[in-house]
Amino acid sequence: MSDKKTGAVLVVGGGIGGVQASLDLAESGFKVYLVEKQLSIGGVMAQLDKTFPTNDCSMCILSPKLVECGRHENIELLTYSEVVSIEGEPGNFRVKLLCHPRYVDIDKCKGCGDCADACPVERPNWYEENLAMRKAIYRPLDQATPSAFGVDKLGIPPCRAACPIHVNAEGYIALTAAGKFEEALELVREKNPFPGITGRICTHPCEEKCDRAKVDEPVAIDYIKRFLADWELKSKGERDWNIEKEEPTGKSVGVVGAGPAGLLAAYDLAKKGHSVTIYEALPKPGGMMWVGIPAYRLPRDVLFGEIELLEKLGVKFVFDTQVGKDITIPELRKKHNALFLAIGAHKSRKLKIPGEELEGVFGAVEFLRKVNIGEEVFVGKKSVVIGGGNAAVDAARVLWRLGSDVSILYRRTIKEMPANPEEIEETMEEGIPIEFLATPVKIIGKGGKVVGIECVRMRLGEPDESGRRRPIPIEGSNFTMDIDMVVPAISQSPDISALGELGNIKLTRWNTFEVDPVTLQTSVEGVFAGGDAVSGPATFIQALESGRRGAISIDRYLKGEELHTNREGEGPFETDVEATIEGVLPSPRMKMPAIDVKKRGGNFNEVYSGFDEEMAVSEAKRCLTCAICCECFQCVKACEPDAIIHNMLPTERELQVGSVILAPGFDEFDPSLRKEYGYDRFQNVITSIEFERILSASGPFKGHILRLSDHKHPTKLAWIQCVGSRDKQVDRPYCSSVCCMYATKEAVIAVEHAPDVHATVFYMDMRAFGKDFDKYIERAEREYKVRFVRSRVANIDEDPKTKNLYIRYEDEAGRLKVEEFEMVILSVGLDASRS
Known part of the structure; x- marks a missing residue:
């Protein structure tokens, strides 16, 4: 054992015990590391309204200690951190910490709250015992130490991970739910410049992974996207494109095919500053979106209107140009620094049965092309x-x-x-x-x-x-x-033969372009290919992903960079983020309005008319915000000191300390384990800590005693003692020591808040742990008319109409009685902290 001792102390837990220990040690000259897993210190005491036996304000006692703890030169606060391991011997311990990212620079954050005001995501507030909501970026309480905010972020949600081009669905849905349509559309366009098209024809793999389906039905993600595009045109009369384009690179790219793969590749490359020319055999852009998808699904004003964006970016279109006939691929390769071949799959496969050569047999692709172009058919x-x-x-x-x-x-x-x-x-x-x-x-x-x-x-x-x-x-x-x-x-x-001379470009046995699956480069350097000409017939969104992948590769190729590195995040992937569905009530998916079937024949009018604002907001509110923070970055825009860092990563830290004080606090007993009390079934059955937040002037009801079921003021309140204490059936044979006193305190404070309250405490026996604490109970009975009933409570029932509660109990004489109350508070016991 080493004789050299380390004079620093690790205090684990930022509740009042850990805070007081840290202050005492720091005042004695020790270096203290105070580790707390939450964003701020204070623990459960910060949630309490008053303390017994003096009934002083809990925060009035605690707040000065928090401030002193944050300012003391000998105390280093390590919030949002956890102890991973402790090794060594007394006097010399090595402690490994995991410091979770709070995504906010504590030194820069002013604690103004502008970020929270801008955040569209609301989540149940754990500090308020889920009786109120908070934002994804938050701080637990106004007097928090540190006062900096933090972001609650779990990762990439399933919808975004499933999207081949990773459109931030959770983000634009959250903004839509908040009525921020313009910001929502801007977020869509960060990844997808064609929201109106996509909202109509996408096969929406995002919805297949939506966790809302575990409750009822997936969120109508595509319909919301379409609404945003339609809303812009209706409200502004035009598409308000905010295009940021990099400086010209002097490099030229030729794209063959104006379908979804070619269009998105051209869009991305043009934004990177490259000069892009699209060669298209048809007289208009769109590829299969134009000649393969009927107008009743995709109106032509929407299709061509959104493609206009590329022209505004400076992309050149060369129509009625058949590559292989009017110009060859080798000629294009000489003309441009790189090529992207995205010719689609425009040739119907044969049935290979007798009679297929007869007049009256038309391949679907060819038939739809003639109809959509307007040719006689x-x-x-x-x-x-x-x-x-x-x-x-x-x-x-x-x-x-x-x-x-x-x-x-x-x-x-x-x-x-x-x-x-x-x-x-x-x-x-x-x-x-x-x-x-x-x-x-x-x-x-x-x-x-x-x-x-x-x-x-x-x-x-x-x-x-x-x-x-x-x-x-x-x-x-x-x-x-x-x-x-x-x-x-x-x-x-794909009709590869129509391209004529291919040079040294290799084909697969399926007559598609042979490409590197990561980079999409063909066997010829500088020539890339994507879309259906590589994959065979696929979906619109898969074609977009192919176009984006090709654009990334071409941009790197033109810059002389390595093509394969850091490509893991492209395309759909699995995520371990899951929604919390406990307590989520079913809410039916909004149905898209459609024109009557009788009015559809003989015309190509669009079948679906789209959501209105009320429908879009209502549908968006069904989102469970699986990842909590939706990364819409509205907080970043609102933060003047630039304190928010969304790419912050977890860090590990190692400390050398001489001793360790464990003060992790306690966990409340889960009263839902005692089914007879109706907690989690009856809204007006609550826990003692929930009632503390109801009593608090800074709480969700500003100190007014209100029921959860109807927000009406109750006058007849009951407390039930020893819920999760002195109970072998739930493996808690011990007394939690404080329940008798805090129940009495709450009854007294309730009467002080509202003199019309009649308080009843059901107990086995009252235990006053502390000098003269019994006088506190006697005073409650004498001055505040708190009624103490020695009994054994059997169960609680609810009147389904009034939501009042019936307590069935056995009194001291062994008689079975039933009493009606408007609210019941369970005095839950304390468990050792799971941490």
Whole structure:
């Protein structure tokens, strides 16, 4: 054992015990490290209204000690920190601490609260025993030491992690709930410049991961995004783009294809200061968003209006230019410093059955292209669409609008159908029949034209490589349908052959571009590819992710940087952040208003009209704010001294101390373990510490005694003693020592606050721990008319109409009695601190 001793002391716990010990040691000349796991010191005493037996203000006693503790030269406060380990021997201990990030620079923070005023996220306030709300950036109390605020942040929420381009859904939803629509839209556009488009056609993987679904239904994230884009146009008459663009780099990028992948790549690269030119074979931008998605889903003014942003950024569009015919890829490579190939998948796959060459057979992609461009197209009187994806559903709904008697054939069941569930529901609403578990085997022709189709019934076998059950033909189940038009919509592929000379660009066996999966660079340096031309037919949001990934790689390539490092955060990922759903009441998802089915035929008017402000706010308030802080950064904008640092990380610290004082305080007994008392079931059954906050002038009710159920003033109050003390059934055989006195104190203070209060204390026996404390109890009975009833309480029931409470108890004489009260306070016992 070393003879050299360390003259510093570690005090663990910032309650009154730890604070007083620290002050005494510091005054004796010792260096003190005071460690507290919360943002500030003070502990439970800071929550109390008064102290017994003097009934003095708790904070009046505590506050000077907190201030002295924060200012004392021998005391170092280490708040929001925890002890990881203690090693060594008396006189020489090595202590490892984990210091959690509070995301606020304590030295810069003025404690003004502007950040909290700007924060849109509200959470139950633990300091107020969840009787009031606080913001995600907060301090526990106004007299907090340190006075700096802190951010309650758990990480990346599931919705944001699931989004391929990581749009901050929790952030813009929180801002929407607060009525800050302009700020919400600005936050959307930080990651996604196309909110109006996305809000209409995205497959919203964010909603699939929404924790609200554990309670009822996911938040309508996409609809809220769409509302924000629509609101801007309605309120301002134009799109208010606030574009920040870096200085020109002198580098040039050519993008082939003006679909979602090409557009987002061009947008990101233009913002980085690069000169971008998009080459498009069609006469307008949008790619499959224009020629593949009908106008009733995506109005053209929304589509082309949001794409205008790229022109404002300086992106050049070269339309009606077929790469491979009008200009070759090698020529483009010479013309630009880098290329991004995003040609999409515009070629329908064949059914590979007899009769596919007949007149009246149109691939879904080609059929939709003709309709959307405005070209003349054949429409059968009785048609059938083959497939179960979005292209199949779109083709069928377009045919229905054009007057065809259309049906859909799909070889699996509705459960396996890959189309968006909303689109399937709308298809059925419009009366389009879907023939499940059926597939075509031959198209029947006469005179070179389609006159029918022969199909076979299917049954589902074991799952295939897609995870869906494999369809198996049922022998002898063939049937025919009389039709004059067939639209195969089983899939599509990129038309690579149309590009002509590729140079040394390699292709996969699926006839897609072979790329590095991380960087999207092809086999030719400086040539990158993305979207459906790499992945095969995918979703709109996946195409956006591909465009962003390609833009990151191209920007690095043009700057001479390494392409592979620090790419882990791109694309969707899993997060361990989960919402707290305990106590969350079901609230139905807001339904999007739609035009009547009878008014949809014969036109391409948009089906859904969108949320109004009231609907959007109401839906946004369903968000559970899983990560608490939503990283909308409104606090950063509001903070004048720039004290908020959202990228602050946890740190470890090692201390050398000679001795350790453990003062971690206590935990309250959880009264919900005693089901007979109704805590967590009956709103007007509360704990003693909750009643302290009700009594406090700084508390949620400003010192007025109010019931939680109706916020009315109760006059008949009861206290029940020994809840979680002297009770072997819950493994607490010990007396907690203070419950008798604090219950008596609370009864006295309640009468002082409101003389019309009648207080009753149900007890087994009263224990006054302290010199002459029994006189305090006698005075309560004599002067404040507090009624003490020696008894054993059996249970509490509630009147469902009045929310009043019935206490059933056995008195000293063994008689069973029932009394009615308006509020019941449980004198909960104390447990050793779990920390």
